[in-house]
Amino acid sequence: MKTNSHKCQTCPSKGEGIFCDLENQALDKVSSAKVFNTYKKGQTLFMEGSPPYGLFCIQEGTIKLTKTGEDGKESIVRIACNGDVLGHRSIFSDTNFQATATAIEETTVCFIDRKFIMRMVSEEPTVAQNIICQLGKSLGDSEDRIASFAQKNVRERTAELLLILNESHGKDHALGRLLEIKLTREEMASIISTATETLIRQLSEFKEEGVIKQEGKKLIIANIDQLAGIAGR
Amino acid sequence: MKTNSHKCQTCPSKGEGIFCDLENQALDKVSSAKVFNTYKKGQTLFMEGSPPYGLFCIQEGTIKLTKTGEDGKESIVRIACNGDVLGHRSIFSDTNFQATATAIEETTVCFIDRKFIMRMVSEEPTVAQNIICQLGKSLGDSEDRIASFAQKNVRERTAELLLILNESHGKDHALGRLLEIKLTREEMASIISTATETLIRQLSEFKEEGVIKQEGKKLIIANIDQLAGIAGR
């Protein structure tokens, strides 16, 4: 399933990725250095503890990053999607992966060798800047979650999660905003650090209140303002 | 209290900072571009929501980064010390500060204008790499904390906090490892997202068990292996 026939020039995530500011010539170099790959739902890109050989650039799809506790309980530390890069943290600090990356839907990814990316960062300042920018955004999101955990209860964090999912995966729909992401309740619970049953109960409560609706397996935010009020922002 | 008489070449944090790989010539440029400043305990470097004009490089001391909830409750999202840089996230993503930075002890800091640092990142790849490396480390720490909340109880998180403080501020001592950082119990509680009383109770429990001791205001880790066992690592 590996090929090099794809061109970065026509990549669907071109506008968002770390190579978005490159000239055509430099982009050609990236095109030839990368390896294209498709991961099915449930497949892992890399495992916690293993050494990084390069960078993963998400073209299209969604990846969860998880850490496993001693008791085996997994917790989701980040969700990455189109244009996001994985592995930069490990590569630049020369440490093993601190989390496991798993596709939660079919995802197309480009892999770029670590040596190539190191050279790229030296030669193309915009690439370095974009990596800094993305890492910064992830750090901001991560610290938001820490504060959220300290300051908000499950009801507020659930509302917040739905709003965040809306920003990254929300589509317009007759009844409101349809969340085009198929996370299990267990995964949603893990993101906001609560028990699966507690999250399910909270979603049921939101349904009763008419804040959200369900169509098949997909959730729809029916009243986004009310949800924002609950999340407290 | 502002001066330019300090040279980066003789900075106590030179080995750890983002400019550590620069040649003397380039370092001279940094020396003349920076503004040196001292913050007393409790003074703020910048406030959540305000725009960033540059980068803060910590020469010596400790800074807490806090976020304030609607209810006014502050939570500590990061602790930064010698060699750490603040403001990179905001500068590169061109957003306002997402947290407030306050000195928790007397801290000496160099301020570097945003335009200068942007130029530096373009011209000196090692600076960009070091920023990436530091951001990556912060992101890793932050995600560790998220997993920690999800997977550990207050007892375990308290043990973990003491171990982390030991790594950054621990000094050898007759009774074990002395933590050379003066955080209030409220601040310690905030770091691990628990109530002040709960943290105090946990420390009392550790004292009873003989895992930690107290000398004046400072804590001493008497049995680091046992503490590591409790933290689960």
Add this chain to the structure above:
DNA sequence: ATTTAAATATGATATAAGTCATAAAACTTT
């Protein structure tokens, strides 16, 4: 199509940790 397994849902119960109250230390300020 039928069986098996996994995910969702809800009730009942337990408990870790939060909140409130109060007091004693430990610093600050006058």
Add this chain to the structure above:
DNA sequence: AAAGTTTTATGACTTATATCATATTTAAAT
């Protein structure tokens, strides 16, 4: 040195949320 303020410390009580148990629904496998 005395008064005031903040921090540390414990006890008593409450509550949000985890855990356990058990259906029900949905998806996967045979």
